[in-house]
Amino acid sequence: MDINKITAISAIVFGLAGMAAPFAQAQTQDTQGSVAYMNGGIGAGEQSKLREAAKDYNLRLLFSEAKDGAYVSNVKLSVNDSQGKTVFSLPGAGPMTNLKLPAGHYEVKADYNGVTKTSKVEVGQKPTSLSFNWAHQDN
Secondary structure (H helix, E strand, C coil): CCHHHHHHHHHHHHHHHHHHHHHCHHHCCEEECCEEEEEECCCHHHHHHHHHHHHHCCEEEEEEECCCCEECCCEEEEEEECCCCEEEEEEEECCEEEEECCCEEEEEEEEECCEEEEEEEEECCCCEEEEEEECCCCC
16 A cells, blocks of 8 residues: 555544544533533443433433434524523534523523424423424425
8 A cells, every 4th residue: 555545544534533523522511601511422422421410410401303213413502591591502412411500491492404492491409301302394
């Protein structure tokens, strides 16, 4: 194999490895303003970490599609307080997102492939779970 082929193959392999980095978000807790969160769930390892950590968060979100409930990611997520102020947003959420919010009433908006789902929720000390599912629509 000549050096040009080896270089090209190396570039592809390392390029693909670099693309996987955004999906390794579930390893640690992050914060956005005063909101602590974990996001991820690509693969069984991340799903397990998010499920284990869920007890420490008061809002748990799950994103899926179709009747079989296949998990989806790259969901545009925003959480607004009762005054309509955005307190949390993530451009590429999912398939699982855990949030630690101050007690209160919130509106959660999740957009996947241009279809927005909205749910109102009251968050307190006890964990609350919401699932958003985008069923395939025949046009």
